[in-house]
Amino acid sequence: MMAKTKTSTILIEVLKLQIGSISESIEREGKTVLGDSNLLSQEEITDFCLEFLQLLIELLDSKDPHDTASAQFHALEIFFNNLSKQLLIRGGRVEDLVRYIQFMQHTLIESLGTAKNISPQEIRAILLYLSGLFNEMILAVFRAYLDEKEKTIYAQEAELRETATPITEIWDGVLTLPIIGTLDSSRTMVIMEALLNRIAREHAETVVMDLTGVKSIDSQVSHHLIQMVRAIQLMGSDAIVTGIRPEIARALTSLNIDLGNVTTRATLSDGLKEAFRRMNIQVVKV
Template identity: 50%
Template sequence: MNAQSQKVSERVGQLFQADVNGIAKHIEEPARAYFGGSHGLLDDTEITEISFELEHLFGEFLGCEDPLSTESPAYEALQGFFVNLAKKILSRGGDIDNLVRYTQSLQRALIAAVEEVNDIPFTRSRSVLAFVSERFTELMLVIFRTYLNQKDATIQAQEDELREKATPITEIWQGVIALPLIGTLDSSRAMLIMDSLLNRIANHKVKVVVMDLTGVGSIDSQVSHHLIHMVRAVKLMGAEAVLTGISPEIARALTQLEIDLGEVRTRSNLADGLSDAFKHIGVKVVPIDGS
């Protein structure tokens, strides 16, 4: 930006700070249109506050020593405003469309304000308008990056929740936990289960782990080895592992894969496995008289 354009930029900054031509109103209207009313993303007080803050930030940015620099404190503050606004809108159920339309409206409002200033020559105003458009393009990219980061974080949180629910470890009795495995047991899930299981053993003084495979439809060579490693890891943690509910299909697969289950305690079903676990910890389950 040359010296003349610098002066024009400073002049526009002064206009923002002085609220000439109702710039504050032009900034507030898009916020109400895309965040207020039926959208319900911001209330009236919040809209007034963010509009006032944005007006101040624009004035500081346009009037700073080097508005062309993307590393100036004023521009970083402006970027930070849009990042925080995007996070707030997205967290309240808004979407990228609200944010993009809002930013586009701000750009039009700023351009209109510049065009109405009589003491800025046309040739200079053109350079400022080009400068403003370039900065708004960058701010739009900031919004898109924030949107993608928030979306990725949401997806990751959902995946973590699903994985946690996919490995339901239940305490049956003090020192006895059951791990019913359901669905396809791939390598990634097997490793996740092992991590959760070992942490549970370490933190809750578990003595017996009953792993029920009734709901597992298939198993491959790699997962079979993970399963054996899981059993061995349980033993290394000082607990006993019992496998239950091995279907004929899985039994044949383990045999064909030449997986050695000689060291693994197995029972035909979950009830037998729990009975074995109770015996191991010295607990006897008897029917209540009269039941």
């Protein structure tokens, strides 16, 4: 681990001597980049600038400012990570924040012009240090951006899975489950959890699973279907499978899938009629 170097000492001296002008410049740019779009209030931008400079000084004044595993470095990283998430939640663009961070770096570099008795080697060391430091902060911003994007995508996928397979109570004790598209393991678990909860809540006696929207079937899909049928039966309900088209029937036969103990009907309408018959319910046209 490197000891504290003259690089950090020079930067601390520059910051302390020019803290007012540096803070003013960073704050002014922040109000232009972030304030005009109402992403942050004027007070938030001011607090942001002061906190950033304080964290930077603490890092430079630490035992080893180059140590990316230090608590001081981690604190600065978290600061930018949280700021990035806050701006993204408010509709900000990650590229605007990156440009703002680059402006901070340029402001610090420009402030070196007033420093005295700095050798070319020391200038080079300072520039390399600032470049590495701010690159790490930009990476923190992008990590936060990707985290938020992944959360958004996951939430949207979960919502789509839920809305793509609506479970409807057609009659007291009768649920319908139309399955559309392809069944994978994750979607099966989502459907099964929602279905079992509905069976328990509605005290459903019969569940009609309609496969009209299933375009193709393989061993994995058929396994998931059997899983759902068994789960329904374990809950004490009857399972009726409808909408098995000829090509689906041929696929199930070729895969040696045994549906012998499962009631099947050609259409959803026929399946509902069977469910009503079992419950001694007679539906007549008025």
